[in-house]
Amino acid sequence: MTASWRTVAQLAGLPALFFAAFFIAPMMVVLIASFTTPEGAPTLANYFRILFDSYHWDVLWVTFRIGALTTIVAVLIGYPLAWYLVRIVNWAPWRRACVILLVVPLFTSNIVRSFGWMVLLGRNGLVNDTLVSSGLIERPMRFLGTELGILIGLVYILLPFIVLAVGNALAKVDPALEQASADLGAKPFETFWTVTFPLSLPGLMAGAIMVFMLAVSAYVTPALLSGGHITVFSMLIFQQYSSVFDFHYGGALGITMLVLTLALVAIAGRIGERRSV
Amino acid sequence: MTTSILSANGLSKSFGGHAALADIDLQVEQGEFIALLGPSGCGKTTLLRCIAGFLKPDAGSISIAGEDVTALAPYHRPLNTVFQNYALFPHMSVVENVAYGPRRKGAPRAEAMRRAEEALDLVGLTGFADRMPARLSGGQQQRVALARAIVNRPKLLLLDEPLSALDLKLRKKVQRELKQLQEKLGIAFLFVTHDQEEAMSMADRIVLMNRGKIEQIGRGPDIYRKPATRFAADFIGEANLLPVKRAGEGGFTLFDGAVSITNGSAPHAAKLLGIVRPEDVAIVTDQALTGFVTVLASVEDIVHIGSHGFVTLRTNGCILISRTTPDTISKLVLGATVHAGFRSTDVHIIAEQAP
Numbered sequence A: 001m002t003a004s005w006r007t008v009a010q011l012a013g014l015p016a017l018f019f020a021a022f023f024i025a026p027m028m029v030v031l032i033a034s035f036t037t038p039e040g041a042p043t044l045a046n047y048f049r050i051l052f053d054s055y056h057w058d059v060l061w062v063t064f065r066i067g068a069l070t071t072i073v074a075v076l077i078g079y080p081l082a083w084y085l086v087r088i089v090n091w092a093p094w095r096r097a098c099v100i101l102l103v104v105p106l107f108t109s110n111i112v113r114s115f116g117w118m119v120l121l122g123r124n125g126l127v128n129d130t131l132v133s134s135g136l137i138e139r140p141m142r143f144l145g146t147e148l149g150i151l152i153g154l155v156y157i158l159l160p161f162i163v164l165a166v167g168n169a170l171a172k173v174d175p176a177l178e179q180a181s182a183d184l185g186a187k188p189f190e191t192f193w194t195v196t197f198p199l200s201l202p203g204l205m206a207g208a209i210m211v212f213m214l215a216v217s218a219y220v221t222p223a224l225l226s227g228g229h230i231t232v233f234s235m236l237i238f239q240q241y242s243s244v245f246d247f248h249y250g251g252a253l254g255i256t257m258l259v260l261t262l263a264l265v266a267i268a269g270r271i272g273e274r275r276s277v
Numbered sequence B: 001m002t003t004s005i006l007s008a009n010g011l012s013k014s015f016g017g018h019a020a021l022a023d024i025d026l027q028v029e030q031g032e033f034i035a036l037l038g039p040s041g042c043g044k045t046t047l048l049r050c051i052a053g054f055l056k057p058d059a060g061s062i063s064i065a066g067e068d069v070t071a072l073a074p075y076h077r078p079l080n081t082v083f084q085n086y087a088l089f090p091h092m093s094v095v096e097n098v099a100y101g102p103r104r105k106g107a108p109r110a111e112a113m114r115r116a117e118e119a120l121d122l123v124g125l126t127g128f129a130d131r132m133p134a135r136l137s138g139g140q141q142q143r144v145a146l147a148r149a150i151v152n153r154p155k156l157l158l159l160d161e162p163l164s165a166l167d168l169k170l171r172k173k174v175q176r177e178l179k180q181l182q183e184k185l186g187i188a189f190l191f192v193t194h195d196q197e198e199a200m201s202m203a204d205r206i207v208l209m210n211r212g213k214i215e216q217i218g219r220g221p222d223i224y225r226k227p228a229t230r231f232a233a234d235f236i237g238e239a240n241l242l243p244v245k246r247a248g249e250g251g252f253t254l255f256d257g258a259v260s261i262t263n264g265s266a267p268h269a270a271k272l273l274g275i276v277r278p279e280d281v282a283i284v285t286d287q288a289l290t291g292f293v294t295v296l297a298s299v300e301d302i303v304h305i306g307s308h309g310f311v312t313l314r315t316n317g318c319i320l321i322s323r324t325t326p327d328t329i330s331k332l333v334l335g336a337t338v339h340a341g342f343r344s345t346d347v348h349i350i351a352e353q354a355p
Helices: A002-034 A046-053 A055-086 A090-107 A110-121 A127-134 A147-172 A177-184 A188-217 A218-227 A233-244 A247-276 B044-052 B094-104 B109-122 B138-150 B167-185 B197-204 B222-227 B232-235 B324-329
Strands: B004-016 B019-026 B034-036 B059-064 B079-084 B156-160 B187-192 B205-210 B213-218 B240-246 B251-256 B261-263 B274-276 B283-284 B295-305 B309-315 B319-326 B338-344 B348-351
Touching: A002 A127, A002 A247, A046 A177, A046 A247, A046 B295, A055 A090, A055 A147, A055 A188, A055 A233, A055 B261, A090 A147, A090 B138, A090 B309, A110 A127, A147 A188, A147 A218, A177 B079, A188 A233, A188 A247, A188 B187, A233 A247, A233 B319, B004 B044, B004 B232, B019 B044, B019 B213, B034 B044, B044 B079, B044 B156, B044 B187, B079 B138, B094 B109, B094 B138, B109 B138, B138 B261, B167 B197, B187 B197, B197 B251, B205 B222, B205 B232, B213 B222, B251 B274, B261 B295, B261 B324, B283 B319, B295 B319, B295 B324, B309 B324, B309 B338
Parallel strands: B034 B187, B034 B205, B079 B156, B156 B187
Antiparallel strands: B004 B019, B004 B059, B205 B213, B240 B251, B240 B274, B251 B261, B274 B348, B283 B338, B295 B309, B295 B338, B309 B319
């Protein structure tokens, strides 16, 4: 009995310690800082400062709008792309090449990739050159410093998460189910809509939630592509920690962001759950 | 002229140079229960998938009730399939699974649900409508798959080893129920199985397949008594396969001339093979049996399995297996010399093909 308890303690202890050291402790530091004054007295002033200031709400609105749009666009591009990779490509080397193309950027620094987009999206960048020379627009468009520019950068960086999550879900759908559907008289689109899509929904939701969370908490991409014209919430947090050195106010901003994000994800999860039953 | 429910003509299909189906001809009549029987890899599932429309044959045509469906997609074919692992939609309840077919055919939701409930009653799953498939036992899932496949009243039902995932006892019970249901509905069943007992006990006719070809088509007892090929004799039941030599007009010898028989139905072929079922081989210890041809043999092995037993006999270099009663077995000892006998009419002679 004691031996088994010791085993359990050893087996569970290490992961618990790991979580405590790397996740819970930093979280607690931020949480405690957010509820205290620089002198160490407990206070809610940091939160009142955020909640009763419309500027913060404006920034939150921009942040979550960019996050939501990023998620929607990434889903709209990522789902068909995942479908293409899993269902249409049947030449293994080409599929492997596509997956590598998709995943390799994840290994490069976010900063490098965002700078890449700065070059591409600039006034004389490749995107504007192409658009102008193809006659789609007359004058170069402004991407840098607009939400569109940030959106493009974020979608590009976060797309692999959707493709991998959906691709994995699609690969797991038993082909016999689609055959059964066709056997019962369903045309290909009906089979997709009534069988394949609902079965891939958990993967899609997982990917979408991941993209949304990463998009609203992104710092580097919005910071580089905003050109100082647009502020998202993570920039506010960064300012407090790196320039103002107000860890208490910065902590409160961080916790506010975390709570709102989790709340939105929980709501989305509940909606998704009800759908799939 | 009556039209067959299913008519497959000259179907061929190969995968990477390997012929999975080679020139298959098959007719299934209204209300027939056909078993597609054969060892794994014989092409029976490939044939089923061609008929269902999931595979496109390389050559040949398929008609259902007189209509050529060779070029039709699965969703346009007037048949339904019970899949091997049932392929129930995991995100739909039992009744939604069953109502799926009628809904796709354009039935309003209420009517589709009513028909689904009826089909569930028919397979004995009344009251299970709102369960999710994952919460059902294997036998219940099998019934849902069956209800889903018959709810549209297809002209032809394809069943791809539907009982292979069930345990032996349940399988026997479901076999009987399936047969009764088939008779009640009058739908033609094309039933894939590798289990010869299952095929024998359920099917009106058996289509025996091997290596992408049909070896023999016929009623179970006919194939058992008069197998057309060595494979048919060996695959359906136990068989003694004995070399036969022609000896004059209508006369033949077995066991290197030790036994002479007459037979009017033997084919004209250079090499002949005699088939004797073990239950036709009798054993006596001291005397020759009247009406039987007998041969002296030594007892090599005895296997007792309760209600009966198998005795392996060696005679003139041949092995002869006899299925006999516990009573006879109790009098035998290993190595003893006995008389083994069978009626000459019990010997079915076929041509031995070149291997």
